Amino acid sequence: MDKIPPILLTNIDTLDAVFQFLAGTFHQDTFYEDALKELLEETHKEYLQDAIVFLSEFLKNDYSSEEKREYIRYSADGIYFEGLEITPLEWLENIVEILKQTVRVY
Template structure:
C-alpha cells in the first residue's frame, strides 16, 4: 500500500494536517491524531518520520522543513523541531 511514496510529501501532509493554526495545542493535536488514526496509519507515520530524521538532509534543513510545515512555536516547548519530532514518534509508538 505504501511502497511508492515521497517522505517529504507525507511528512508535510502529516504536519500541515495535524499541527495547524486551528489546533488547541500541539499535545492535544497529537492526541487527537492518535485517537482518530488506524494502527496501520500510525505505523506508516512512524516509518516516514524516522526515514526523514535518518535521511542525508542537513539538520538545519530538517528543522526548517518542520517549522515551515507546522504552526508550532518551538521555543515555548523548550525543544528544537528535531527533538520535538523524535518525541512525537515516541508518543505514537507508545500508543500502538
C-alpha cells in the same frame, strides 16, 4: 507566509508524507496538545505505523540538521518550538516515540 525551505524543492515525493502529516495535524488552528490527543485517539493503527516509518526515514536521511529543522518548522506551523523549549528535531523524535508507544498499546 514563510519562505519555502530548499529541502521542499528537492524531492517532493519523498517529503510529501511528512509534510501532509505535520501540516495536517499540527497547524495554526489547533492547540498542540489537542492535535496530538486527537491524532492518537482517532487515527487508525496502520496509519500510525506508516507515520513511524516515514518520519523515522526523514529523521535519518542525508539532509542537514538545519534543512530538517526548517522543513519541520514550515510543515508544523502551528507549533511554537521556543515555547516548548525544544528544537524541531527533538520534538519530531519525541512525536515518533509517542507514536511507537501508542501502537504498542493497540
